[in-house]
Every structure is written in C-alpha cells, then in structure tokens.
Amino acid sequence: MEILLTGNIGYLTERFILNTFPDCHVFIDGECGVKESKHISCLKGTKDMEKGELLEICDVDYVIYFSQFLTFHGRQTGELEQLRQILLYCQKRRCSFIYLTGPEGGVPSTTGKTIMASAGESLCRYYADLGAFHMKIVRIPYLYSAICPEDYLFHIFESARKEQKVHMEEAADGPACFLSMDDLCELLYRILDSWDEYHENEILNVPDVFSITLGQVGQSLKERIPGLEVDYGETWDGREENGLQPSAPDDKILRYRYGWFPKISLLTELSQLWEEYCRTMEKPERFWDKLKKCMKRAAKVWKVLETVGAFILMLILNVLLNNQVQFRFIDVRLLYVVIIGTIHGMNMGILAAALASVSLIFAYIGQGTNWLTLFYEPSNWLPFILYFTVGAICGYIQMKNRNDVGFVKKENQLLHDKFYFMQTLYQDTYRENHDLKRQILGSRDSFGKIYDITRKLDLVRPQEIFMQTIHILEDVLENHSIMIYTIGKNPNFARLGAASREILDGIPRSLDMKNYSMILSQIDPGNMWVNTRLDQELPMYVVGLHREQRLMLMIAIQRAQYTQMTLAYQNMIKILCGLVETALLRALDYQRSLYEQQHVGNTIFMKEEYFLAQLSLYHSMREEKMADYTLLRVDRGNMSLEEAEDILSVKIRETDTAGLSKDQQIYLILHQTTADGARHVCTRLEASGLKCTIVSGSEEGML
Structure with a gap:
C-alpha cells in the first residue's frame, strides 16, 4: 500500500511514519527533515516542476493531508489552494x-479562522461527492513538537531559553487542547486498518479528555525551568479570533468503532519535550555550514570580494617573486586573470583584466616609464591587450560551459516531460483495458447476472424485496442514493419503504404527490422520468412500478454523477426495476393468499409467530440503516378485539403492522416513525380510549 503525506508536514518524524504505516511505502510531499529510506520517499519539487506534475509520478492508495490549522497560531497562507490541488489529484x-484539521471547524462561534476551517471541510466534501472518492475529515486538537520551528510550543521554548520569560496571549483559564503525535499515530493506524466505506465522507471528532488549561502548562514550565516568568492574556470567553478553540464534545464514535481515545497528556510529555528541545539547540552549527549559507545569500558580493582578494594576493606575490630568477618568466598578473575569468565568467574576467592593467601601469611608472612613452609606444600595449583578451576568452569558455550545463538540464527536463507523457498514456491505456475487460466479462456473464438478481428477488415478503432491491441497485448501478416509496389506497401520499443508508436521515418519510405531478405524468408502465433540468430539489431518476395499471411503488435515485447520465444507464435502471416489479407482484399475490392463515380471524391483527417474523425483518432493516420503526404496546382495557380493530383501522396507516400475542396483547409496528412521531400517534389513540406505551429495545429483545 502506498500513502502520500502532504500539507503541514513539519511534525513528521521517521519514528512516527514507521509506526503509523508499517509495511507501506510513504511519499512525503516536501522536505520535513525525514531522511529517505527503503519505505520513505520525499518528493522535492523544483521551479520547473509544478506540484500537479510532481504528484503524477506516484500512484497512491491513500492521501493524508495535514492542515495548517493543526498548528496553533500557525499561518494558513495558501491553505485552500494547496488543498484544492490535492483534492483534484x-x-x-x-x-x-x-x-x-484543527478544532476550528466544529466551533459554533464565528471568527475568521472558523470560517476558513469550515471552507476547507466544505471543499473536501464537494470534491468527494464530485469525484466519487472516499473521504474522512478528522478534527483533532492542535499538535505540538519540540523540534518543529513553526510550532507554538517551540516558540514558547525559544522565549524561555533566550529571555527567561514567556508571554501567552491567551488567558490562564483557557483550554489547552493539544494532541500527542503518539496518539495520532495510533489513531491513523486504526482508521487505515479498518477502513469502512459505509462510513465514507464522515466527520470524526477527537475529544479533549484531559481538560487541562494554559495556566497548568505555564506552571509546569516554571517547575522545569528555574527563574521562568509566565504571563497571560485576559479572561478566556471562547470567542477569540486567534485564541485556543475548545475541541468538539466526545461523541464516542472513535471509542466504540476503533477502540481509540487519547492517552497522553501534554503535561506528561512536557519534561521530555523540553529535554529534546535543549538537545537540539545544543548542537552547534559548523563553521563551514554557516559559511556556505552566507555565500549562497550574497553570491554576487562574494564574487567581487574574491576578485579583489585575489588581486591583493597577486600584488603580494608579484612583489615577493619579482627578485627570484625561477619566477621571473611567470606573469602572475596573467595567471590572476586566467583564474578569475575561468571561475566567475566574462564579467569578472574583464574586471580582473582591468585590475591587472592598473597594477601593470603602476609597475611601469615605478620603473621610470612616463605616461607619454607608455601611451605612444605600441609595444607597451601588448600586455594590456593580452590581459583583456585572456579574460574575455576564459570568461567566454566558462559561460559556454554554463550554457551547456543549462542545455543539458533543459534536455533532461524535456526527457522527464516525455516520460511523464508516456506514463500518462500507459495509465490511460491500462485504465481503458481494465474497463473494456470488465465490460467484456460483464457482457459474457450477463445471463448469469440476471439469474443471480432473479434468485435474490425470489422472496415472499415485500419488505425483504425492498432490502434486496436496495442492495442490488447499489451494487449494479454503483450508486448509494436509492429510495423506495410505496403508494397505498390513498394515491395523494407516498410512504418511504426503504432507502440507502447514506441518505436515510436526509430524505422525507412521506411525499405529497400533488407536488410531483410532473413526475407522475411520465412514469407510466415502461417509462421513467429523468431530471434533465438538474433540479436539486428533485431526484435524478424515478421509475414507477404498477399493478393493474395503478401506481403502487416508486423507485428513485436521488443523485447521479455526470457519467451516470447516459442512455445505457437509464436502460439498466429500467431492466432492474422490471425484475423488481415482477418479484414484488408475485410476493403480493402470495401474501394475499396467506392473509387468513397469518391473521387472527378476519381482523388486521397478525398472529404472534408471523408478527414476530415481521418485527425481525424490520429490525434487520434498521440495523442496515435502510429504514426505521417504533414498536408500541396497546392496552385496550375493557374493549373487545373488534372494537379495538375498528379504532386502529382508522387511526394507523396502511404501512403499519398490528399483531396480537398469545396473551391477547396488541402490538403495533409504526414503519418509518421515530420515537417523537410515535408519541403523537399515542396521543391520538389515547383520545380514542387505547393506552399506548413505547417498547424499549431491551423489552423488544425479550419478545
């Protein structure tokens, strides 16, 4: 498995990467002080290589983006643009x-940072829905490090070491919401180890379980650093623009699903962090490293200084070697011009020739040659001409070599672009080959698929068919926004029968069909309605299932990608809905033939064994988050069973189910009804003389 780490990567260490992603190859987008190894590769971009091209080199399975909001008082410059590039990838x-991301996204107060954090999360959700890739947003407290120069705790340590004084802009009673890198290591490992696509595009909140304050952090620093002074800002009210934000409340999701919760407090690690910081600061920078940095910052100045320094050295050598016979035939000035021109190019070579010429002029004057003789005697011009010629030639050669090196680099970049183009062609060819292979296999196995779907739909209860229909449509259509609505004797309303778990909480339980007259006019037998206007308030596809020319069921697809708005996709929906219609009609006929066997006499009350089977089916639908229900116990008092039936047949819906236990106790299953909705039903029934009680989960399990 290959993983890309990008964003605010200053907190990464080799130990963190190896413990979090064992047996994985990790790509790091940028430089963070982690050395490359067999399992770690650093993507170091150049000016000629954009981030998008750099990312194309690696084909990863997971991308983990560390937001700038993880650093308290950090800089968020370019955060959204960088995030957008990664999401496009x-x-x-x-x-x-x-x-x-940090805790700002879940804070109810509105500040500049919370708006930016919410914008980043909205950007992630938008591209996840648009690109159909799996995404999780994890809001965690701020990170801390003793070696990251941009970190808040690092700046505090810097102030404590240099000034023996720490100033915190926040109040002493403000929350210190920080998360240890070791805890984050374990959390990421568990999320990746048990990646659940059913919980895609969700938000996970890491709670602050330690409830420590900045005052406690400051007091702990005083205990470890003798003589340290710590002062704070004003009283914390939770609304500061740049202040520490409280983390979200503990929703228990991470604890129950992944078995994880924060275990390491900042106060516990503070001593170790201070020692680590001191060890890092005690390492003196080598003189040569300082000299190299200085030379890089002022390259042109160093060239001039080297030229002048070499000129002074040339003058000294010329004086020292002038009286020695073995060096009399060596022109030190010419050697100086050659060296400077060869090293620094034509401009510095001409400057060196000019300095050498000035030195030679003063040498002639020192030997008694006057200005007129020096100017009018052509033989005296030759050394000056030679200096400038040699300086220009050596500088030209150096510039030519530099241009050749630049040409080779450009040629190398061109080869890289060609390689990238070929890699893109290869990946496109591989993807097309994979798609064609899947289409061929699907076409060859189409009869097997139809048989498999028909076998799965060979059921006798409509609710079971609803469950299988959701599974089949999600699998074949690769869409998780399926809705099934039933239409009873009253054609003015449609009741929700089942839906995909991803959209169940956001869709209405009942539809007023008067508002959908445009759809009803186009879903005759054999036809379907397509949302060609892309109205956000309406589903993308609607198919009607009929019984004796009367609409009894609607199957709708809430949303679809642009690749699913094709004629082939529409034909596939029609075929699948036709198979569902056939199976549903057969199941309804079967249930009608068994009505007297399943019910008590000719009443609406199901016998206990059949009612419990129906209850178990509704429970399975709720477990898979396709539907919801509430179970009621009805006390009829002194009423007869027939009188209770007369009341219930008027007060409950066609989709609700009534049952009678062996001890003559009446139970009601209110389909797609929450506990709040069930209380309204109880109020109506109590007004008619029937006392109702909501059955709890534990009591339901005992039935």
Missing part, C-alpha cells in the same frame, strides 16, 4: 483521502 486517481 484524489478525484483523478480515485484514491481515499483523510483530512486532518
């Missing part, structure tokens, strides 16, 4: 994405 590669 995930959209193209269809790789899973984890967005690690």
